[in-house]
Every structure is written in structure tokens, then in C-alpha cells.
Amino acid sequence: MRSNLAAILAIALLSPRLSDALAVISSATIDGNNSSSAVVEAGHAIARNTSTGDIYVVGNLSTSATAIFVAKLNSSLVLQSSVSLKGSAANYDEGRGLALDSSGNLYVAGTAANNTTGDDIFLAKLDSSLTLVSSVSISGNASSSQDEGRAVIVDGNSIYLTGRREDNSGTGIFVTKFDTSLVVQTSATIKDFGFGSIGNAIAADSSGNIYVTGYISTASSKQNLILAKFNSSLVLQASSTIDGGILDEGFDLAFNSGGDLFVTGVVGSTSDARNIYLAKLNSSLAVQASTQIAGPGSNQFDEGRGLAFDQSGKVVVAGAYTLAESSGGTNFYIGKFNSSTLAFVEDFNFTSVMGTSWDEFFDLTIDADNFIYATGRISQGDEDIHIAKISDPITTPVLSGSAINTSSIAWTWLMNVSTHTGFNLAQSTSPGTSISGNLATSVTTYAESSLSTNTAYSRVMIALGAVENATSSAKTVYTLAAVPSNLTVTEAFVSSITLTWSDNTNPAATVYRLGYWLAGGSTSTVETTALTYTVTSLGGGNTYYFHIQGKNGDGVYTAATASVSTVTLPAPPTVGAVTPGTAITLIYNPPPGEMQVAIPANNFSVPVTITIVTAASIPAATSPMAQLKATNVALDITPDVANLTSQDDITISMSYRDTDIIGMDEKRLICAKYITAGSYWMPIVNSTPNPANNKVICRTRSFSTFQIMETILSSPFDQTKIYPNPFIPSKGHAQVNFANLPGNTIISVFTLAGEKISEIQATSGGLAAWDSRTTSGEWTASGVYLIYMESGGSKKILKLGIER
Numbered sequence: 115m116r117s118n119l120a121a122i123l124a125i126a127l128l129s130p131r132l133s134d135a136l137a138v139i140s141s142a143t144i145d146g147n148n149s150s151s152a153v154v155e156a157g158h159a160i161a162r163n164t165s166t167g168d169i170y171v172v173g174n175l176s177t178s179a180t181a182i183f184v185a186k187l188n189s190s191l192v193l194q195s196s197v198s199l200k201g202s203a204a205n206y207d208e209g210r211g212l213a214l215d216s217s218g219n220l221y222v223a224g225t226a227a228n229n230t231t232g233d234d235i236f237l238a239k240l241d242s243s244l245t246l247v248s249s250v251s252i253s254g255n256a257s258s259s260q261d262e263g264r265a266v267i268v269d270g271n272s273i274y275l276t277g278r279r280e281d282n283s284g285t286g287i288f289v290t291k292f293d294t295s296l297v298v299q300t301s302a303t304i305k306d307f308g309f310g311s312i313g314n315a316i317a318a319d320s321s322g323n324i325y326v327t328g329y330i331s332t333a334s335s336k337q338n339l340i341l342a343k344f345n346s347s348l349v350l351q352a353s354s355t356i357d358g359g360i361l362d363e364g365f366d367l368a369f370n371s372g373g374d375l376f377v378t379g380v381v382g383s384t385s386d387a388r389n390i391y392l393a394k395l396n397s398s399l400a401v402q403a404s405t406q407i408a409g410p411g412s413n414q415f416d417e418g419r420g421l422a423f424d425q426s427g428k429v430v431v432a433g434a435y436t437l438a439e440s441s442g443g444t445n446f447y448i449g450k451f452n453s454s455t456l457a458f459v460e461d462f463n464f465t466s467v468m469g470t471s472w473d474e475f476f477d478l479t480i481d482a483d484n485f486i487y488a489t490g491r492i493s494q495g496d497e498d499i500h501i502a503k504i505s506d507p508i509t510t511p512v513l514s515g516s517a518i519n520t521s522s523i524a525w526t527w528l529m530n531v532s533t534h535t536g537f538n539l540a541q542s543t544s545p546g547t548s549i550s551g552n553l554a555t556s557v558t559t560y561a562e563s564s565l566s567t568n569t570a571y572s573r574v575m576i577a578l579g580a581v582e583n584a585t586s587s588a589k590t591v592y593t594l595a596a597v598p599s600n601l602t603v604t605e606a607f608v609s610s611i612t613l614t615w616s617d618n619t620n621p622a623a624t625v626y627r628l629g630y631w632l633a634g635g636s637t638s639t640v641e642t643t644a645l646t647y648t649v650t651s652l653g654g655g656n657t658y659y660f661h662i663q664g665k666n667g668d669g670v671y672t673a674a675t676a677s678v679s680t681v682t683l684p685a686p687p688t689v690g691a692v693t694p695g696t697a698i699t700l701i702y703n704p705p706p707g708e709m710q711v712a713i714p715a716n717n718f719s720v721p722v723t724i725t726i727v728t729a730a731s732i733p734a735a736t737s738p739m740a741q742l743k744a745t746n747v748a749l750d751i752t753p754d755v756a757n758l759t760s761q762d763d764i765t766i767s768m769s770y771r772d773t774d775i776i777g778m779d780e781k782r783l784i785c786a787k788y789i790t791a792g793s794y795w796m797p798i799v800n801s802t803p804n805p806a807n808n809k810v811i812c813r814t815r816s817f818s819t820f821q822i823m824e825t826i827l828s829s830p831f832d833q834t835k836i837y838p839n840p841f842i843p844s845k846g847h848a849q850v851n852f853a854n855l856p857g858n859t860i861i862s863v864f865t866l867a868g869e870k871i872s873e874i875q876a877t878s879g880g881l882a883a884w885d886s887r888t889t890s891g892e893w894t895a896s897g898v899y900l901i902y903m904e905s906g907g908s909k910k911i912l913k914l915g916i917e918r
Contacts, residue, residue: 327364654685707769
């Protein structure tokens with residue numbers, strides 16, 4: 115596949131802005147001290163041992179002769195050791211490619227001069243101390259061949275090498291597969307058109323396919339950038355070329371973590387107009403996106419030489435860049451690009467470390483902290499190996515803080531890129547006023563002390579950089595409030611209690627949270643900024659417990675004080691006068707909560723005085739109608755007229771506390787009326803539980819002692835009762851009552867002949883009543899009727915007698 119770059123590819127020619135955002139942290143220059151101005155020394159490849167952090171550089175160094183040079187440096191670029199490797203001839207030897215295996219062994223590719231065969235392909239294996247383990251030379255079999263090893267990778271237990279190989283039929287791009295002992299396994303060659311070709315870089319995808327880039331000549335003085343894909347046996351799968359005009363070449367390629375392939379190099383419309391080229395391709399070598407970087411110089415020698423990815427996935431390109439003022443030379447260049455669209459992110463040109471003419475990066479690697487390590491050449495009379503450690507733009511720290519106590523705050527901060535040289539905690543209103551002094555790069559927390567109680571402190575964190583600083587957004591944190599002191603009850607009435615306390619060094623406007631509860635009950639809270647508070651709507655005759663907490667400006671509460679307690683005054687009885695023609699609701703507030711007795715208008719023919727009071731004694735929970743369980747929440751509702759009966763229903767609302775019904779089912783709570791003549795409790799069928807508001811509401815027409823009780827169901831229908839049975843209206847029976855039913859039971863009434871004449875549904879408390887009418891509203895005749903009950907699959911049939 116071949117494409118014409120100018121005609122087909124959509125390319126954005128960028129003139130990048132010059133930026134000092136990236137900075138050289140440290141650098142090293144290695145000079146072989148050969149006095150000849152024609153000597154060219156350069157670092158061509160760089161790699162990092164991820165386990166040790168050591169940096170390895172391969173290139174060529176010249177003393178009396180030029181040799182393959184391998185150097186080991188620490189992460190600060192201090193030289194640790196080095197070794198030179200020479201061919202058999204005293205000619206120009208050059209190291210070009212470098213790869214590390216998982217054990218830290220180095221594989222070095224290059225060119226070694228041979229007296230017999232000319233320049234040979236050279237591959238060496240060294241251990242991490244740069245001791246030579248093994249090496250191999252490969253000749254193209256031409257008597258003066260120019261064979262080169264340019265790039266090497268390790269993929270599993272295989273070593274792949276690419277470069278140029280020349281034989282009697284011409285030159286071609288070669289790819290050779292070795293085992294780790296450097297024994298050749300297989301090889302492949304892509305032949306050119308007789309004018310030269312070379313493989314400059316090699317990479318492997320996650321499936322073990324091998325990709326190569328370089329150039330292939332199509333005519334004299336005409337070359338195209340080439341991409342080729344092989345399987346792991348080096349059988350060619352696909353290839354493509356990029357034609358930018360005249361001099362196009364791929365120098366590096368790599369896969370990112372998402373499996374996308376990127377290539378960088380150069381495209382040139384003329385020999386003096388060459389631009390940095392960057393492209394993103396799919397696995398079939400089709401270009402997905404591309405861009406060019408063109409310097410402002412009239413004679414452009416811009417090249418993308420090395421390619422890597424930073425920790426955020428951006429594509430980083432190293433190479434050379436021509437400035438307008440750089441007559442006849444280039445600058446070191448680093449550029450960053452978005453990996454999805456190749457949109458320009460940032461770049462920089464190292465004018466501050468520029469030599470006299472040709473300064474260029476050939477390769478780079480990036481560590482986990484986003485430090486960029488690049489190698490190349492620098493012009494200083496002659497050309498020397500240059501290695502630089504470069505920081506990404508210093509990132510803004512993220513500051514947070516939390517109060518330790520009333521007088522200190524712990525400040526912590528995060529940096530997503532470690533390119534700083536230190537930290538300084540400062541006042542947000544005056545960043546020049548340091549709180550902490552300069553802190554080391556390893557420090558990520560600082561405790562500020564001697565502060566005031568519950569007071570806001572606003573701070574910024576300044577990350578100190580080699581070139582610039584970065585200041586965080588301001589963060590405001592309050593010290594903790596102090597635990598209030600001297601909590602005291604000053605007044606107690608029937609429904610209210612007043613308390614006071616001391617601030618204990620808390621400033622004015624500190625918020626206090628007062629908690630209060632009954633023994634075994636849940637805690638209610640109120641908040642205030644005062645040092646006194648009156649709690650209202652309490653029940654008379656109850657013991658209430660209190661504690662208090664302080665709250666700081668960030669909403670953090672202190673520990674609670676020790677609790678204090680007091681008893682409200684007993685609730686006096688409620689006495690209400692009911693006059694004919696006037697409706698009235700009487701309210702009584704005993705410890706369980708508000709009780710109400712609502713009496714409709716025209717209920718009595720004479721004035722009546724009604725007294726409501728907590729029952730002085732509560733009879734045992736016995737009942738012939740239902741199994742009941744007492745709550746002991748009971749009221750005496752007594753009129754001053756003996757044997758008074760209401761003409762209409764009186765509604766009684768009774769409150770209870772959670773502690774009154776422990777172990778009970780709130781849905782089965784009812785009101786029960788005590789029948790003094792029979793000494794038993796009678797459940798009121800017209801009872802409605804209201805669990806959401808802790809109430810039970812019932813309707814009745816007579817007065818007595820009333821208690822909230824639970825109807826107990828041992829098993830469906832076993833304890834079901836129907837009363838009165840027989841039902842005799844002439845004796846004053848008003849309705850047929852059902853008790854001890856499963857909640858929401860459906861009750862059907864049938865004649866002995868099987869005719870259904872009525873249907874009733876029980877309440878959730880298992881109570882129901884039937885007025886003895888049919889569904890059409892007619893009174894039932896005397897006789898025996900079948901009562902069919904059904905709930906949740908359980909069924910029961912009972913008989914009911916009616917006598918008219």
C-alpha cells in the first residue's frame with residue numbers, strides 16, 4: 115500500500131510556540147576528548163531499568179578511534195560505569211539500538227567495522243554491570259558492505275533486530291529473530307529499488323506481531339517512509355509507505371497502553387524543508403491521524419527521532435527543531451501531543467543548552483513520575499554525547515486539611531507529577547508569608563500548631579520548581595471546637611427544661627448541639643449558638659437526660675459531655691367542660707406523649723365536665739374476646755355524669771414511645787376499654803394504628819379506662835373469637851365483633867344454603883365488626899350462618915347464630 119502524503123493525508127502544519135514550561139533538571143555530557151573537529155559523538159538510544167531506576171545509554175564515542183559506547187547512569191545522571199566495544203578494524207563503530215530484558219540484561223545493536231567484510235551488523239548482550247555476556251556479527255557478504263544494526267527489542271524470550279543489510283544484489287531492510295543466547299532463529303528482508311533502504315526502529319504488539327519503520331528508496335535522491343508488519347515468524351503481513359515529497363523517513367514507533375501504533379520521523383518536500391512527522395495507525399498500518407511540526411527557519415531540518423508515552427497517555431516526541439536564528443543548525447526538541455487526535459499540547463526548544471550548531475535528541479524514555487530522559491548530541495566545537503533529565507510542567511498541588519484538635523491542623527497535599535524540588539505551606543492572603551518553611555520533596559503532610567479554638571485558617575501549598583513554582587487553590591480549615599463545660603439544669607417544669615453551659619474557650623457564634631432523651635429512647639437534638647437553651651414539648655413526670663457537643667465551622671462535632679438528668683413536674687389532669695352544641699378536643703400530655711379526646715357537637719344533652727388523667731392502676735390484661743398484651747400506656751377518661759353515653763363516636767388519640775412497645779408489632783396495636791363490671795379488657799374494633807406517628811386512634815361511645823394493647827396471634831385463626839354469639843339485637847347487641855384474626859383477613863358470611871350475603875375485611879390489628887346487614891343493606895333473618903375466614907392461604911369456618 116502506498117499513499118501520497120500531500121494529496122491524501124489531512125495534516126496540520128504546526129508552528130509550535132516556544133515554551134519554558136518544561137525544564138532540564140540535570141544533564142550530562144560525555145566527550146571522548148578526540149581533538150578532531152570532525153569527530154561525531156552521540157547517544158542514539160536510551161533505556162531505563164524500572165526496578166533499579168538506572169539509566170542506560172548507547173551510542174558512539176571517539177578517543178583515538180570511534181567505538182560503540184555503553185554507559186550506565188543513576189537517575190540523577192551521574193555516570194556509574196561504561197564500556198566501549200570495537201570491531202576488528204580501526205574504523206568507525208557505532209551503537210544504535212538498546213533494549214533491556216526482565217532480568218536487567220542489555221542488548222546493544224550497532225555497526226562494527228571489519229577488515230574483510232566492511233561494516234557488519236553487531237549485536238551484543240551485556241549484564242546490568244555492563245559485562246559482555248555474548249555478541250554476534252552479521253555480514254551482508256559484500257566485500258565492502260555497509261551493514262548496520264539500528265534497533266533491537268526484547269519480546270518474551272525472543273530478540274528482534276532491524277537495520278540495513280547489503281549483499282551483491284543491493285541493500286534492504288532486514289529483520290532477524292534471535293534467542294536470548296543470540297542464536298539466529300529466522301530472518302526476513304525487504305529489498306529496495308536499488309538506491310538504499312534501512313530499518314530504524316522496531317516494536318512488537320500484544321499478539322507478538324513485529325512492526326518496523328525506516329525508509330525505502332524509490333529513485334535516486336527519493337525516499338519514502340516505510341512501515342512493515344511481520345508475524346512472530348517474520349512472515350510479512352502488510353506494508354505501507356508515506357510519500358511527503360522527497361526525503362521521508364520513520365525513526366521510531368511504539369504501541370501505547372490502548373494498543374494504538376504511533377510512528378514519528380521526518381517528511382520533506384525538499385532536502386532543506388523537512389518537518390517532524392507524527393502519525394497514529396491501526397494494526398493494518400492505515401493512518402488514523404497525523405500531524406507535522408515545522409520550525410520557523412528557512413532551512414528546516416526538523417526531525418522526530420524518539421517516541422514514548424507519559425503517565426497520562428500523551429505522546430511525547432524527541433528530536434530536532436530549527437529556529438530562524440539558528441543558521442545552519444538545530445535545537446533539542448521535545449513535543450507533547452494528545453494521543454487520540456494528535457492535537458498539539460505543548461513543546462519546548464532548549465535554546466538555553468544549545469551548542470554551537472547541531473543539537474539533537476535521538477531517543478527518550480519516561481519514568482513513572484513523568485521525568486523525561488533523553489539522549490542525543492550537542493555541538494561544542496565537536497559533537498558530544500548529551501543526556502538530559504527533563505521535568506514535565508510543574509503541576510499544581512492539591513491541598514487538603516483536617517483539624518487535629520483545638521489548636522492544630524494537619525495539612526496534606528498531592529502531586530500527580532513529581533517534578534517539584536520542595537514545598538512551602540503559606541498563608542493564602544499572603545503567599546510570601548511561609549508557615550512551614552521549605553519542606554523536602556518527600557514530605558506530604560505538615561502539622562500546624564499553636565492555633566486558636568474553632569477558628570478558620572486559610573492556606574496554600576506552593577510546589578517549588580526548578581524554573582517555576584505552582585500554587586494550590588486556597589484551602590480553609592477550622593480547628594476543632596472545645597467540648598463545652600459546666601452543663602447544668604437551671605429550671606424544670608411540666609413540659610420544659612432549661613439548661614446552661616460554658617464555652618470553654620470556644621469563640622462567639624460557635625454552634626452547640628444539645629441532645630436529650632428518655633431512658634432507653636432515641637436521642638433528639640437541637641442546635642444553638644447561645645449558652646442556654648429551653649427544651650419544650652416534654653412529657654410531665656418523666657426523667658430526661660442531656661448532653662452537649664460543640665461544632666466547629668467545618669461541621670465537625672466534639673465528643674459529648676457527661677450526661678445530666680432531671681425530672682419534669684407531673685402532668686396535671688386535663689379537665690374540660692363540654693357544652694351542648696359545641697365540639698371540643700381535650701389535650702393531655704403525660705410522659706408517653708400527647709393524648710387527645712375529640713368530642714363532636716350535640717353529643718350530650720346537658721353540660722358535662724370530663725377529666726383525663728394517667729391511669730393510677732392498670733388491671734391485668736385479661737379478655738374473653740382476644741389475646742392481648744399490655745403496654746401500660748393507659749388513660750382514665752371520666753365524665754362527671756354517671757353512666758353517660760355519647761350519642762356519636764368520640765375519637766381518642768393515644769401516643770406511645772418506642773420503649774413502650776419493645777418486642778411488639780405496631781400494626782397490631784389497638785385501643786382496649788376496661789369493662790369494670792366484668793373485670794376484663796374489651797378490644798375496640800374501631801382502632802387504627804399509626805406507626806409513623808407512634809399513635810393509636812380509636813372510636814367509642816362510652817367512658818372508662820383505655821389502654822394501648824397488642825392483639826396476639828399464636829397461629830392463624832386458632833384463637834379467633836366471634837362475639838356476641840348468638841347475636842341478639844333485642845338484648846342491645848349492636849354488632850358482631852371478630853378478634854384474634856390475622857391482619858387484613860377477608861370474612862365472608864354465608865347462609866346454610868351456601869348463599870354469600872356479606873363480606874368484611876379485618877384491620878391490620880386483627881379486628882373486625884359486622885352490623886348483621888346483607889350487602890344490599892337488609893337485616894339478616896334469624897338463623898344459623900357460616901362465617902368463612904381466609905388469610906394468606908389459611909382458612910377457617912365458624913358458625914354464628916342470630917336471633918331477631
